[in-house]
Amino acid sequence: MKANKVTIHDIAKALDINSSTVSRALNDSPRVTKKTKEKILNKAKEMGYKRNLLASNLRKNVTNTIGVVVPRISRHFFSSVIQGIEETAYLEGYSVIICQSLEQLKREKNILETLAANRVDGVLMSISMETTNYNHIQELKQRGIPLVFFDRHPNISKTNNVLINDFKGGFDATHHLISKGCKNIVHFSGPQELAIYKNRLQGYKQALKESNIPFRNEYIISSRLMEHDGVNNIKELIAKNLIFDGIFSANDLAAIGAIKYLNEIKVNIPKDVAIVGFSNEPISTVINPSLTTINQPGFEIGKTATDLLLQHIKNQHTSLTTETIILESNLIERQSSNR
Template structure:
């Protein structure tokens, strides 16, 4: 007999009992005596019976699967979040499907549609830089699929978020540069339509205000914060003759591009220009000079987001709880700002 095709009917036939009794025994029903249950389990094992967990879960209307959507798996921050997600999900008996939007709205939409079609029990997502329209996210929520945003979120009523205090991170980075004697501080931002970059910019402006330093429009440069953007931003500043003595970049990647371009132009770091990044990518410790940055607790964020999602999945009332967890960040001082 092909062991891959052993069914409860085969076991019932071998024992000359009802197939419904076999089903109850395999599901550990109290309606079957221990003696009968043991005999059925022993026979099932001998015949090589394997439960179809997918079919069983679908009958219960659960798949014990969580969908995870990140902008880029290659970023250390997101890979550390995924580690926290997988560890927590595994301990709770959930499998994880990991997808990356590559910062593309259409790709993000297609991923969420696919996850919904595959009946995931919930979704953890950090939205793409192109996500200004939330219809696809609201659609997921309207289907009753629990949704938790982490790191990058959007303001949809009734959703859950696990974030860091981006305002404080932006404030701390800028305050650090001001304490080092910098007064002409450029800010490399992501798209200002996204809450995460809006809040980091607000923190930057508040630190300037607290220290009596006026904000200048030409000091705000928005981009997708890739390494090439950091290079291009420096070139624009130099071409326009903008005077600056510091840069606060909303991520490390653009900051590293800036470091490379400044060095090529024989501008000393930190003597001429001090730099602070954001997210503590591993490369920030090996680039020369090493990069001062705001550290984000990625692993802990992944664990907290997964805990929150699983609580909502297991919530038998059917009412999704609205909750936002704010995690702390800290500045790590390295050579790029040590004046």
């Protein structure tokens, strides 16, 4: 008899007792005496019985799984968030299904449908750059599946969010450049439909205002913030003959593209142009010059978001209020701005 084919009926037959007694014993029911329980557990072990956890969980209407949706697993920030999620979920007896949208709305919709079909107990999510329509998210909420957003979140009321203070991050990055003597500061922004990029831009504007530096719309360049966008942004500034001595990029990748191209055309960093990125990717320390950046506490975001989600999963029959938890970021100064 194959080990994975052993059923409670086989154990009952071997011990000449009722199947329901075996089932109760395996589920640690107080209706079965300690002596009988031990006898059944020993026989189950001897016969190589494995519990069908999936069937058991489905009977209880739980799967002990959490779905995680991120734009790209390859980004250090998201992989560090996933570490925090997995570690926290594991300690609570939950498995994690990790999916990436690759910044595509269509893919994100399909992922949520698949997770719902697989009856996950809850979802942790950072939305894609294309996500401006939230119908698929509203559908998930209507199904009663607990949902917590981290980093990138939709503009929907009554959602649970774990974020960093993006306004302060944008302010700190810009203020740092001003403190180094920069007067003409360009901002590489992400899509303004996403709150994180809107808030980083607002922080940039506020820092300029407090230092009496006029805001100039032509100094804002929006893109998907890939490395090649950083290169193209510099080319655009040069083509328009715009004078700039500082760059605040809403992520590290576009900042790194800018550094590589400025190095190529022999512009001195930080003497001629000082640069600050956002998110503290590992490459920030090895690029030459090393990149000053805003550090996001990825692991802590993952842990906090998972704790919040599990709280809602475990209290689904209680009316819990939604909440937004804000974690702080910090600026790490490196060579790219160290004038």
